[in-house]
Amino acid sequence: MRDFTWHNPTTVIFGRDTVPLIADHLAAAGVKRVLLLYGGGAVFKNGAYSKVVEALGGKGIEYVELGGVKSNPTVEKVREGVARAVANPPVDAIVPVGGGSVFDSAKAIALGARYAGDVWDLFEGKQPAGALPIFGVLTVSATSSEVNDIAVLSNQKKAAKTSLVSPLIYPRVSVIDPSLQTTVPEAQMVSGGIDIMSHVMERVFDGVDGVELMDEQGYAMLRVMMRLIQDLRDDPADYDARAQYAWAGSIAHSGSLSCGRGNRGDLASHKLGHSLSLLFDTPHGMSLAVMMPAWARYVARENPVPFARFAEAVFDVEPGDDxxxxxxxxxxxxxxxxxxxxxxxxxxxxxKEADIPRLAENAGAFAPFGVLKLLNAEDIIEIYKLAY
Amino acid sequence: MRDFTWHNPTTVIFGRDTVPLIADHLAAAGVKRVLLLYGGGAVFKNGAYSKVVEALGGKGIEYVELGGVKSNPTVEKVREGVARAVANPPVDAIVPVGGGSVFDSAKAIALGARYAGDVWDLFEGKQPAGALPIFGVLTVSATSSEVNDIAVLSNQKKAAKTSLVSPLIYPRVSVIDPSLQTTVPEAQMVSGGIDIMSHVMERVFDGVDGVELMDEQGYAMLRVMMRLIQDLRDDPADYDARAQYAWAGSIAHSGSLSCGRGNRGDLASHKLGHSLSLLFDTPHGMSLAVMMPAWARYVARENPVPFARFAEAVFDVEPGDDxxxxxxxxxxxxxxxxxxxxxxxxxxxxxKEADIPRLAENAGAFAPFGVLKLLNAEDIIEIYKLAY
Structure with a gap:
């Protein structure tokens, strides 16, 4: 077991009819004016938008708004958000209402509002100077962005989908009302569920020894997640399934499963999937459904052990040749x-098969990467071929 | 799944040779003078005391000390601690170095130092006015006190062992170097391990539906804990086993397994065990080894379901009649x-059999209690008889 530091400062308010509580927390923190950030029409359909606006009004909190954040969110939209956040009068906090893309964008805006240069600099390694606090309402579970210190942003001009990690961007408060997610389309629920499963698999597949405590918890989460996705396909209104899916979505990539591993997971499948999202606008979870098995087959040839333990624990495969x-x-x-x-x-x-070199070139910009196996440009092209 | 709020503000520094880091965190928080609190000779034997004192010196932090905190810690010792904390010059923080008893006492002292009346009032329901911050070094894992908002204290004069819960007493920072626990005597390691297992069982035995995500993680922890206790009996110096035991000790009662349950666990066995500790000075974990099976047999007659699921998941018992x-x-x-x-x-x-009425009377002072089954005075006497 490796050394680690554990600290997650986010407060999660979880349950039915909890959305209005976001305004209580904003008021308690002395916030007077916020940037209300959201994506497309979902927050109108599921009622989150009107609940937030009403609650802000009830506490006398002003807001400026920005909609249109897309999945695989872009730096252009974030720059728009930064401009509104620092306009006169400036805002005191960012309020994302939506899923991981909206939270990721909120985090980037929160940093950008306290940075003198262009916000993309921060995704290229420049140090942030501070961040506005984030008080969010989650309406689509999958990424754990609502409880972690990570923001992922795409920059089409630079052909880059890049992560930024900073303790400054843990949301102060995240409100999660799972009942709002009943209206999430099935394909998106499945995609998100695979993202959640991948966050767990990227830990248990890292090949680190002496962390059975975290491995076994991860296997348990995978078994439950597989049932929950099926339950929600059968009945989107199953509250207990929706709520457990949502909470699994929060804890999978919150850092708790990484304790003692010495890494934040073998994110190779995520990186390989990012190029698919960037070049083909593939939904994040679906990119993982394709890349995770291909990556696993490629690296299991050299190191089958983590996959064998997973097979036994999650799929009850009889022990035998690893x-x-x-x-x-x-x-x-x-x-x-x-x-x-x-x-x-x-x-x-x-x-198309002819697209593989372009995909591999894009993903290869970050090579070598990987924990269980460090992947170079040749490995990457082989994995895309396996995935084809 | 029930509604919940999740927030755990404690920073955990976990790993080998981490003890001196406590002084860095104290210095960063502007602390100039601390109350150094510990138990018996263990902190001298395992080296924690000298490491802390040296690190405090390195940062120019003054300290006043108080040793002699015992297992099943007492209000008398806490009153001594409060007196030293508020003496002239007063301290800015409490630094417990030891196990759960020392942390629990530190929490009570932290509250007592900011309360005008007698500290025991707070264990009888009076509201605390504030608390000194706690920066601790854990040298015996079991209770999760290093990461939670709970303090348990005994008052012999009132024949009471009582819990206090307050968000004010989450330790600010807890340093855990599992290698220091190599010198913990085997019986104490076993007792602590059973305490850890009990914290998990008290969740999965609460009979709440729709929380399979937490139940399955609990079962996973139990399976691993059972192996770890055995591994540490075989080889006390097995670092990976010691470290996982320590981290399981932290997370079991940190609150994460309670999310969605609507309770903090069915603490009936703990309450029944507290009377044993109070009247017979039984080590806490050993009291649970006796009371947990007796309680389980008593309540499983009416509601076998949680125990059946546990039997299948933890002991691979074939499904059948629940x-x-x-x-x-x-x-x-x-x-x-x-x-x-x-x-x-x-x-x-x-x-002795003749002691049972006295035990039952003591535990009965808190009756009715329990989540799966609300126990009254008659139930309590029956459970002690079963345990006899």
Whole structure:
């Protein structure tokens, strides 16, 4: 078990009819004016927008708003947000209402509002000078952005989808009312569920020894998540399933499963998927449904052990030769993804074989990367081929 | 799944050679003078005392000290601590160095130093006015006191062992160097391990539906904890086992397993055990080894379901009639406790049959209590009889 520091300062308010509480927390923090940030029409449909606006009004909190944040959020929208945040009068806090993309954008805006240069600098390694506090309302669970210190942003001009990590961007308060997520379309729920599963798998597949406590909790989460995705396909209004899905979404990438691992997960599949999102606008979770099994098959040849343990614990594969058990487990994982309607090949995403070099070149810009196996440019092209 | 609020502000520094970092955190917080609190000789033997004193000196932080905190810590010692904390010059922070008893006492002192009346008032429901910050070094894992908002204190004159819960007493920083725990005597390690297991069981046995995500993580922790206790009996210097035991000790009662349950666990076994600790000075974990199976047998008659699920998940008992499966699981739990050298009957603790009314009367002062089943005075006497 490796050394670590654990600190997660976010307060989560979780449950039915909790959205108005966001205004109580803003008022208690002395916030007078906020940037209300959201995506498309979902927050109008699920009622979150009107609940937030009403609650802000009830506390006399002014707001300026910015909608139109898209999945795979862009630096251009963030720059718009920064401009509104620092306009006269400036805002005291950012209030994202939506899913991971809206939270990620809010984090970037929060930093950008306290940075003199262009916000993208911060995604290229420049140090932030501070951040506005974030008080958010989560309406789509998947990324854990509502409880972590990570923001992921795309910059089309630079052909980059990049993560930024800073303790400044833990949301101060995140309100999660799972009942609002009943209206999330099934494909998006499945995609988000696969993202949640991937956050767990990226930990248990890292090959680190002496962390069975975290591994076993991860396997438990995977078994439960697989049932929850199925339950929600059967009945989108199943509150207990929706709530557990939401909370799994928060804890999977909150850092708790990384304690003692010495890494934040082997994010290779995420990085390989990011290029798909960037070049083909593939939904994040669907990119993982394709890339996770391909990556696993590629690296399990050299190190089947983490995949064998996973196969035994999650799919009840009988112990035996580790390589056989590992590949059996990866097959079953892929079968599961297909069973819930997810694509598992690049072809299904509309990618042509001729696109593979372009994908590999894009992902290769960050190479070498990976924890279980450090992937170089050649490895990356082989994995995309396996995924094809 | 029930509504909840999640917020745990404690920073944990975890790993080898981390003890001196406590002084960095004290200095960063502007602390000039602390109350250094500890128990018996263990902190001299394991080196924690000298490491802390040296690190404080390195940062120019003054200290006044108080040793002699005992297991099942007392209000008398806490009053001594309060007196030293508020003496001239007063201290800015409390630095517990030790296990749960020392942390619990530090929390009570932290509150007492900011309260005008007698500190025991706070354990009888009076509202605290504030608290000194706590920066601790954990040298014996078991209670989660290093990461939670709970303090348990005994008052012999009032024949009471009572819990206090306040967000004011989350430690600001807790440093955990598992390698220091190599010198913890085996019986104490086993007792602590059973305490940790009990914190998990008290959640999964509460009978709340729709929280499989937390239940399955709990079962996973129990399976791992059972192996870790055995591993540490075989090799006290097994660092990975020691570290995982320590971290399980922190998370079991940190609140994370309670999310969505609507309760902090069915603490009936803890309450029944507290009377044993109070009247017979039984180590806390050993009191649980005796009371948990007796309580489980008593309540499983009416509601075998949580025990059946536990039996299947933790002991691989074949599914069947829930009551049979439940009792099989409880038998195996008791067998496990015996296999690691713990007592499982009151007799083994030196309790006489004639003592049962006194025990029951003491525990009954808090009745009715319990989540799965609300226990009244008659239930309590029956459970002690079962435990005899």
């Amino acid at each position: 390589e056989d058990v590992a590949f059996d487990g990866i097959d079953r994982l892929e079968d599961y993804f297909r069973s819930v309607g997810a694509p598992t090949t690049l072809k299904e995403l509309g990618v | 009551e049979d499966v439940a009792f099989d699981g409880i038998d195996r739990l008791e067998d496990y406790f015996r296999s690691v050298g713990a007592p499982t009957t009151l007799k083994e603790l030196g309790v």
